[in-house]
Amino acid sequence: MTLEDRRDEEPDVYQPAEDSHLLAEAACDRLEGTEVVLEVGTGSGYVAEQIADETGARVVASDLNPHAVRQARTEGVEAVRADLVSPFRDGSFDAVAFNPPYLPTDPENEWDDWMEHALSGGEDGRAVIDPFLAHVGRVLAPDGVVYLLVSSLTGVDEVVEEAGEHGFSAVAVADEPFPFETLTVLELLR
Template sequence: MGLDDRRERDDVYQPAEDSDLLATAAMADVTPTDRVLDVGTGSGYVAAQLQAAGARVVGVDRNPHACRQAREAGIDAVRADLTAAFAAEAFDLVTFNPPYLPTEPDEAADDWMGVALSGGETGRAVIEPFLADVGRVLAPEGRVLLLVSSLAGVETIVEHAAHVGFASETVTEDSFPFETLSVLRLTRN
């Protein structure tokens, strides 16, 4: 691995406990006929597992380095913001491991890794716009698997999802000393 490869890897969120939790939930939910959008695909870790299960997967990320890594993992990756680049009712399943760490305004993300981690003051700065538009790209019976952290206020996220027309259920969770991570399965009310 050359210096440029290491530098690029440092600019892309690499799989961690949250990635594994989302991937496990997604593998239990996906079917081989699903059209899947992996939002914030990063290295393509979750997307690659779903693709190996036979699903047709597209990854999306704002980070050009992430798109390159996902492509190297065999994922069709689009550089765009959240779901904005996609047609209505295009996907059966949308997965998302969003930036959820609460950050103060003076800690604004000034590099790609900061963008991948920073959820704004509440931890929901990316989650809320995602919830506002994800219903548009879902097929009528589509579903969303959203990783959330107790640091970002899970109940507030569930309430926001309900406000935009989604029922929520927790499909898995894991506790750590500083937070609990959960995967919410969202379906239309």
């Protein structure tokens, strides 16, 4: 199924777009295929499916949105409903991929539905990224890696600084400019 076909799927689920493709491509380029991978915030399951299909890695996906979990499962993705990494055991994953809600959103303009949860990163765009960075280290294996997509609208330097406060070093492994933002995939290592 193409990116365009998937966009017509479930209206309450974030469907793959350029950011999804960039994250999937960066993770696939860097994974060996022997890893156990967690994709947080899977939405349609596109990134998890691409990683599994292209690398052979075992991929588990999670999303807070029950509609997303259902759609990902219909695509053959092993998906569970979860808030970030909360239900997973310590040291369970060799890699974690996350395309978080990163759009800075004025609280006055937020709406309360599943798409808002998939898109809105709060006032600074980091309302979900910061808690993720605080907790993701717990589920990583000792030599684990995180692939985190961020936007220039969110402040890449601020995300790198926050990652550093949680013991991660960060390097940009992919980026793509668009008219109003640049998307960057950060590789985070401890």
